[in-house]
Amino acid sequence: MKQKLFKCLPLAAAALLFVNTTQAQEKLDLSTWSIGVNAGVLTPVSPFGGKNDFSNWKSSLGYGLYVKKQITPYFSLRLDGVRGKLKGDNSEPWDGGSTNASPVSAFETDLSYSGSLNAVVNLFNISMFNKNSAVQLYASGGAGLAGYKVKTAAGSGALADYAGGKTIKELIIPVGLGAKFKVAEKVNLDLGWTVNFVDGDNLDGYYRGGNDKYNYAYAGLEFALGSGKQQLAWHNPVALTYDEALQAKQTANALKSDLDAQKAENAKLRAEMSDLLKDSDGDGVADKLDKCPGTPAGTVVDGSGCPLKVPAPVEKVIITESDRKVVADAIKNLEFDLGKATIRSKSYATLNRVAELLIQKNFSLKLAGHTDNTGSAALNMRLSKDRAESVKAYLVSQGANASRIEATGYGMNQPIASNKTAAGRQQNRRVEFTLF
Structure with a gap:
């Protein structure tokens, strides 16, 4: 059992050195590592009763060092x-007055080393209303290994090496109590007392059939390491949660007060505007803006409260x-004087039928004038526009509505046949009629 524990101690120490801080601690910028130094009194006596091997125990100087990792505010x-x-x-x-009949009259043990891994629990660091305390009580317990050399004396003889002067290694179980005082943001005064139970009866060189014990009462200083502004050991998340809840409640109360004030203001505005919003005829327009009061229920009104004029439905044009x-005949028979916009008289009959059609059926007409490529582009553009306008003028003279006739000239830009032949150029010299 002891050999297995000895093998586990280095692993436990490594786990202590490499354990990671939690995300909450990082966000709060808290120190979780610390180192402590102390000195005090070592005594080979059992304060819990049991067997003491010597009637006169003496106090000796002891000193120690520790490294601590704070896992939570209450445990390290x-x-x-x-x-x-x-x-x-x-x-x-x-x-009782009796004399110790032990064959060993005195001993001196050199505690070469004593190493242990301890769990430390803060007993009184939970305060609902204090985020950071200044006094702390704690309890500790763990396991470790002690190595020591013993010298003993018989009768009035001098001290001599016990067990050939060899270093004896034994399992120890330390149990302790302590008090800690924060003297600075990263410095603590540490007062403690530890009882070490030894898994053996040779600590004092005298075997009586029971396990030996020794005490270490000490005082020291603990120094927080790292860049954290506060120590996790003094941090109280319970109080912090209370503060956050209290702040949230205060914020909620402030928001409720603002909401109540806004509701009161809205009610006041509604009361003040009740006259402005009054709508006697229910047409959706306030009386003060209604230019046509008393409109019958269900009447569709405009922004001034007057009945909305609905335009008459437009008849669908059917061609x-x-x-x-009629239009195709007019296009086929349409002729102009050479190089001019003058309509020849032979075209009047078919154009008259187009004018009658526009009058009877209220059609709209688009006239598009085109030329061949003879002459300059500017000349052809002007000629095509003039010919389209000439047709429009004739139709208007026959009673057609001028607003329904559009005349546009395209010059030689939109040929429908080749301009390389006389027949092609004749086809390109045209005015197109489009009814709509």
């Missing part, structure tokens, strides 16, 4: 190391094949 792991001497003899009688034939 601490790696302790202690050195010093333990002494005792039988120069005084037992408390028949006979209508298209």
Whole structure:
């Protein structure tokens, strides 16, 4: 059992050195690592009763060092190391007056090393209303290994090496209590007392059939490491949560007050505007803006409260094949004087039928004038426009509505046949009629 524990101690120490901080601690910028130094009194006595091997135990100087990792505000792991001497003899009688008949009259133990891994629990660091305390009580317990050399004396003889002067290694179980005082943001005064239970009966060089014990009462300083502004050990998340809840409640109350004030203001505005919003005829327009009060229910009104004038439905224009034939005949028979916009008289009959069609059916007409490529582009553009306008003027003279006739000239830009032949150029010299 002891050998297995010895093998586990280095692994436990490594786990202590490499354990990671939690995300919450990082966000709060808290120190979680610390180192402590202490000095005090080592005594080879059992304060819990049991067997003491020597009637007169002596106090000796001890000193120690530890590294601590704070896991939560209430729990930490601490790696302790202690050195010093333990002494005792039988120069005084037992408390009852009897003499110690032990064959060993005195001993001196050199505690070469004592290393242990301890769990430390803060007992009184939970305060609902205090985020950071200044006084802290704690309890600790763990396991470790001690190595020591013993010298003993028989009768009035001098001290001599026990077990050939070899270093004895034994399992120890340390149990302790302590108090801590914060003297600065990263410095603590540490007062503690630890009882070490030894898994053996040779700490004092005298075997009586029971396990030995020794005490270490100490005082020291603990220094927080890292860049954290506060120590996690002094941090109280319970109080912090209370503060956050209290702040949230205050914020909610402030928001409720603002909401109530806004509601009151809205009610006041509604009261003040009740006259402005009054609508006696229910047409959706306030009386003060209604230019046509008393409109019948269901009447569609405009922004001034007057009945909305609905335009008469537009008749759908239907162009028949006979209508298209009238236009096609006019296009076929349309002729102009050479190089001019003057309409020849032979075209009047078919144009008159187009004018009658526009009057009877209220059609709209688009006239598009085109030329061949003879002459300059500017001349052809002007000539095509003039010919389209000439047709429009004739139709208007026959009673057609001028606003429904559009005349546009395209010059030689939109040929429908080749300009390389006389027949092609004749086809390109045209005015197109489009009914709509």
